[in-house]
Amino acid sequence: RYLHFCKLPGRVMGIRLLHFTSVVIIVLLLVAGALTALLPNIKDDKMPNLRREPKTQSQSALDSFTLIMQTYNRTDLLLKLLNHYQAIPHLHKVIVVWNNVGEKIPEETWNSLGPHPVPVVFKVQTVNRMRNRLQNFPELETKAVLMMDDDTLVSAHDLAFAFSVWQQFPEHIVGFVPRKHISTPSGVYSYGSFELQNPGFGNGDQYSMVLIGAAFFHSGYLEDFQRQPEAVYTLIDETQNCDDIAMNFLVAKHTGKPSGVFVKPVDIRNLEKDTNSGYSGMWHRAEHLLQRSYCVNKLVNIYDGMPLKYSNIMIAQFGFPNYANHKNKM
Amino acid sequence: RYLHFCKLPGRVMGIRLLHFTSVVIIVLLLVAGALTALLPNIKDDKMPNLRREPKTQSQSALDSFTLIMQTYNRTDLLLKLLNHYQAIPHLHKVIVVWNNVGEKIPEETWNSLGPHPVPVVFKVQTVNRMRNRLQNFPELETKAVLMMDDDTLVSAHDLAFAFSVWQQFPEHIVGFVPRKHISTPSGVYSYGSFELQNPGFGNGDQYSMVLIGAAFFHSGYLEDFQRQPEAVYTLIDETQNCDDIAMNFLVAKHTGKPSGVFVKPVDIRNLEKDTNSGYSGMWHRAEHLLQRSYCVNKLVNIYDGMPLKYSNIMIAQFGFPNYANHKNKM
Numbered sequence: 001r002y003l004h005f006c007k008l009p010g011r012v013m014g015i016r017l018l019h020f021t022s023v024v025i026i027v028l029l030l031v032a033g034a035l036t037a038l039l040p041n042i043k044d045d046k047m048p049n050l051r052r053e054p055k056t057q058s059q060s061a062l063d064s065f066t067l068i069m070q071t072y073n074r075t076d077l078l079l080k081l082l083n084h085y086q087a088i089p090h091l092h093k094v095i096v097v098w099n100n101v102g103e104k105i106p107e108e109t110w111n112s113l114g115p116h117p118v119p120v121v122f123k124v125q126t127v128n129r130m131r132n133r134l135q136n137f138p139e140l141e142t143k144a145v146l147m148m149d150d151d152t153l154v155s156a157h158d159l160a161f162a163f164s165v166w167q168q169f170p171e172h173i174v175g176f177v178p179r180k181h182i183s184t185p186s187g188v189y190s191y192g193s194f195e196l197q198n199p200g201f202g203n204g205d206q207y208s209m210v211l212i213g214a215a216f217f218h219s220g221y222l223e224d225f226q227r228q229p230e231a232v233y234t235l236i237d238e239t240q241n242c243d244d245i246a247m248n249f250l251v252a253k254h255t256g257k258p259s260g261v262f263v264k265p266v267d268i269r270n271l272e273k274d275t276n277s278g279y280s281g282m283w284h285r286a287e288h289l290l291q292r293s294y295c296v297n298k299l300v301n302i303y304d305g306m307p308l309k310y311s312n313i314m315i316a317q318f319g320f321p322n323y324a325n326h327k328n329k330m
Numbered sequence: 331r332y333l334h335f336c337k338l339p340g341r342v343m344g345i346r347l348l349h350f351t352s353v354v355i356i357v358l359l360l361v362a363g364a365l366t367a368l369l370p371n372i373k374d375d376k377m378p379n380l381r382r383e384p385k386t387q388s389q390s391a392l393d394s395f396t397l398i399m400q401t402y403n404r405t406d407l408l409l410k411l412l413n414h415y416q417a418i419p420h421l422h423k424v425i426v427v428w429n430n431v432g433e434k435i436p437e438e439t440w441n442s443l444g445p446h447p448v449p450v451v452f453k454v455q456t457v458n459r460m461r462n463r464l465q466n467f468p469e470l471e472t473k474a475v476l477m478m479d480d481d482t483l484v485s486a487h488d489l490a491f492a493f494s495v496w497q498q499f500p501e502h503i504v505g506f507v508p509r510k511h512i513s514t515p516s517g518v519y520s521y522g523s524f525e526l527q528n529p530g531f532g533n534g535d536q537y538s539m540v541l542i543g544a545a546f547f548h549s550g551y552l553e554d555f556q557r558q559p560e561a562v563y564t565l566i567d568e569t570q571n572c573d574d575i576a577m578n579f580l581v582a583k584h585t586g587k588p589s590g591v592f593v594k595p596v597d598i599r600n601l602e603k604d605t606n607s608g609y610s611g612m613w614h615r616a617e618h619l620l621q622r623s624y625c626v627n628k629l630v631n632i633y634d635g636m637p638l639k640y641s642n643i644m645i646a647q648f649g650f651p652n653y654a655n656h657k658n659k660m
Contacts, residue, residue, distance in 0.1 A: 161642070165643065168643075178648065203487055203647075203650055204491075205649020205650065206648065207648060264646075312491070313647075313648065314645065314647065315645055316594075316644045317533075317534045317642050317644065318536065318537060318592060318643065318644040320533055320642075
């Protein structure tokens with residue numbers, strides 16, 4: 001009895017200790033919740049993909065970009081473009097996505113004509129797929145990716161300026177080719193360019209996509225692309241098209257902002273006619289544009305909504321090409 | 331003894347309770363510290379001055395701006411400009427800073443020609459000072475301020491677009507007139523425009539200031555201006571100049587970024603010659619530009635460093651005025 005009586009307060013104490021410990025734990029949990037709720041906001045707004053970058057990066061890798069160029073049936077043009085691009089400022093490495101399945105890469109020619117300013121890696125593909133260029137390549141060491149179609153030439157000046165713009169807008173696709181979707185009364189979306197206009201939108205134009213065939217974007221988005229619904233890959237593979245539209249959906253979803261920032265190019269050229277293969281790009285196919293409208297509507301279904309947002313911002317370099325372009329001289 | 335013995339665990343329990351309570355308190359303190367350390371970062375980066383805005387704001391006040399126009403010796407021009415500007419989109423209120431000391435405000439004429447779309451407040455000044463326009467006016471209810479010189483006309487389209495740009499860059503001065511400083515080998519700074527170039531800067535041009543005589547900026551910066559070193563006010567008053575340079579120093583110091591974002595105007599006009607007063611602006615004075623270089627060097631001494639940073643970004647509206655301006659048609 002005596003002992004029993006005296007143990008009582010002990011038990012009470014035990015219960016109270018338990019009670020206080022749980023208070024501490026609950027507080028810590030709430031707090032952890034609050035903190036993690038705050039932190040992503042900062043990251044998401046500033047550098048969306050930094051946290052998904054385990055690679056430790058050299059200083060040069062931080063202030064430079066990797067050129068990713070997919071090539072098919074235009075090796076002569078590829079070699080020309082490699083010569084053009086291999087000396088542009090801030091270029092860290094070139095990754096050539098070799099879609100000429102079963103065909104030998106031009107490594108011998110390339111090496112016999114060395115030395116070259118930056119390493120060029122040929123990534124031999126087993127299937128000729130549009131989305132091969134959207135892999136998260138292990139050779140990719142920079143945060144910045146410059147993706148170029150294998151028939152497009154952009155001046156070193158435009159690239160240097162666009163890269164400096166990307167460094168200020170790292171969560172966006174910063175590029176030279178804007179496009180847009182418009183919604184029609186039937187609720188069906190249509191894909192196009194300056195020939196389309198949303199009803200009642202007044203002065204000027206808008207864009208809701210920036211094509212990745214001539215653009216800078218964050219390498220983290222290549223990681224994100226690996227985690228998309230299977231239906232997205234099927235859509236891209238069955239059309240051999242729209243991988244760039246899908247990337248704009250992905251970025252718009254990630255940021256909640258317009259996916260792209262349009263930089264007005266001073267000198268951009270299509271070299272397609274320079275190839276001896278006579279091969280002309282997929283976009284010449286009669287169904288190309290209809291396919292892209294089709295893709296926009298499909299992607300809206302897959303992602304259960306339209307994430308694309310409109311922008312009307314066009315960025316050009318101040319004082320270039322003429323020092324007086326801040327006067328009304330356009 | 332028996333009682334005494336039985337009280338013992340009680341005391342022990344008391345001590346442990348005390349211990350656990352203090353744990354909870356310390357945890358909460360650490361956490362509060364962590365949270366407050368995080369929160370300002372977000373604000374500083376996004377909306378630098380929101381926290382300095384006690385005024386509760388109507389929805390219209392959030393999506394609109396206040397036009398602040400300082401006038402001296404050009405009442406005829408003022409009335410013309412008021413008619414031009416009183417109907418521009420998103421205009422919430424007009425504040426006229428009346429520097430015609432001792433002269434009657436044109437309230438009668440104004441009211442006799444009503445009704446007017448938005449309220450116009452005449453702020454009668456007792457001294458004719460350049461910096462009168464940089465007061466934190468109690469009538470100011472919007473976050474956005476549009477400051478215009480009393481001889482400058484900018485198209486409604488340019489203003490609507492620039493306002494939409496400011497909403498995306500609220501911590502910057504978003505305006506139509508870029509200027510820059512350059513450093514000379516002697517370490518002396520010089521003030522100018524496109525005629526000056528930093529040695530070895532290569533293609534294009536840069537700016538480090540956007541003049542507030544035709545610009546949007548955050549009303550919080552008017553509050554900041556009231557807290558500057560006395561020497562700044564003295565400099566502005568003795569030169570009757572450079573208040574706009576001082577504002578660029580202030581914003582650059584606050585953001586650690588370029589103070590301004592330059593929006594390329596499509597239609598901006600100087601109406602100075604339209605005044606019957608024959609009065610021509612201060613900037614016609616022979617010493618005007620030399621004074622401004624003088625001010626830059628003075629401000630560097632006052633603020634103990636050069637906060638101004640360069641930008642080469644020029645923003646124009648996509649697809650305006652011609653739909654094909656994303657091609658190389660400049």
